[in-house]
Every structure is written in structure tokens, then in C-alpha cells.
Amino acid sequence: MRVIRFRAKAAMTCHRIGRDKPLYEKGDWVYGWLFKSVHSYEKREMDSYVIQTEIDGEVMSVDVVEETIGQFTGLHDIDGTHIYEGDIIQGEYKYQHLVRYNEQEAHFTATELQCVGDRIFDTNSNSV
Numbered sequence: 001m002r003v004i005r006f007r008a009k010a011a012m013t014c015h016r017i018g019r020d021k022p023l024y025e026k027g028d029w030v031y032g033w034l035f036k037s038v039h040s041y042e043k044r045e046m047d048s049y050v051i052q053t054e055i056d057g058e059v060m061s062v063d064v065v066e067e068t069i070g071q072f073t074g075l076h077d078i079d080g081t082h083i084y085e086g087d088i089i090q091g092e093y094k095y096q097h098l099v100r101y102n103e104q105e106a107h108f109t110a111t112e113l114q115c116v117g118d119r120i121f122d123t124n125s126n127s128v
Contacts, residue, residue: 004072006051007070008068009065010027014062023062032054034071035049036049050064073085073099085099087099089110091112097110
């Protein structure tokens with residue numbers, strides 16, 4: 001069965017009521033189900049993204065940073081670690097590749113990265 005799962009970095013530190021230790025610090029990876037939330041503030045609509053995750057049998061909603069959202073590809077590396085959209089993986093002959101979703105062909109792809117000085121480029125789009 002195909003697993004639909006996302007990850008993103010927490011937008012802020014999240015606490016559970018009545019507990020001192022935070023569930024997530026700002027910038028921690030959060031894994032779970034992704035939702036888009038629309039808020040109205042001073043007559044403006046603002047979008048934000050939330051990942052719902054289960055902790056100790058409770059479903060928690062965590063605000064996340066949009067630019068860090070990545071979907072699980074359904075693949076694992078040689079150590080069994082999940083591979084997500086946005087990951088940089090090492091291919092054959094030590095070349096590095098960026099995992100992205102290809103909208104036109106409706107599948108995940110890994111494009112080779114090139115280093116020029118201190119910058120890294122995706123060979124397909126000339127940016128990273």
C-alpha cells in the first residue's frame with residue numbers, strides 16, 4: 001500500500017498544555033499529514049500550512065514553514081531511511097542529486113547537482 005506522508009520544519013516552538021518540555025522546537029522536522037489553512041486577519045486572507053501528527057495517541061497540529069514541505073517519495077535509501085521531496089541524495093559515482101516532483105510527468109525525479117565555487121546548481125533549472 002502506498003504511504004502518503006509529508007515533512008516540514010516547525011514554524012514555531014510547540015508545547016503541550018501542562019508540560020514544560022516542548023514537543024517541537026522551531027526548525028525541527030515534523031512528519032505527518034499536510035493541510036492548508038486559510039485565516040482571515042484584518043480583512044485579508046492568509047494561507048498557512050499545518051502538519052497533523054500523532055504523539056502518544058493524540059493528534060497534534062503544528063504550523064510549518066511552506067518552503068520546507070516535502071512529500072515522501074515511497075522510496076528508501078540503502079539504510080532504510082525515507083526519501084522525501086527536497087532531499088539531496090548521492091547517486092552512483094558520488095554524484096549528488098536533488099529529489100523533486102515533476103509536474104509534467106507526474107512522478108518524482110532526481111536531478112544532478114553541480115557545484116560552482118560555493119554555489120550549488122540543479123543542472124535542469126540552474127538554481128537551488
